[in-house]
Amino acid sequence: MPLFSAPRTGPSATALARSPLPPEVVLPLVAEHPLPVMFTGWGPFPAVTRVEGQTGAWDAVGRTRLLQLGDGGSVRETIVEFTPGHGFAYELTGFTDVFDRLVHGVRGEWGASPDGTGSVLRWTWEFAARPGRRPVMALVIGPLWRIYMQRMAQTAIREISKG
Secondary structure (H helix, E strand, O other), X not given: OOOOOOOOOOOEEEEEEEEOOOHHHHHHHHHHOOHHHHOOOEOOEOOEEEEEOOOOOOOOOOOEEEEEEOOOOEEEEEEEEEEOOOXXXXXXXXXXXXXXXXXXXXXXXXXEXXXXXXXXXXXXXXXXXXXXXXXXXXXXXXXXXXXXXXXXXXXXXXXXXXX
């Protein structure tokens, strides 16, 4: 059962980035961008140190992988939606680090819209906060995560766009 089977209302964070590449080109590159290169760690957020057990190219609903984190924890990532040229969504569940005390999981979404000959990418995370944790997620973790994800999105797009 998907993490967000009911209407979503959790705290969220969004980052925007422009790419000179059109959506149908940039989205597959974002999907396959190496996570340890993108998630290098910042402030209270650990790096992704390696990816294990990926069940194929990151381009189909149901694909999964285990992300090993720099703090010794891990989290399972699963694609829950995939529309070529438009976007994809994934869920992170089973955190084994401090995030497990804060959230049941996270839904992430990447989408792209045409912008001239390039595109504007929108990356959103929505946190499924545990009972009583919504305030800390909305007021502390979410704003910090937004700063981190904006930096990651800009870096990823810059690297991808180099070709």
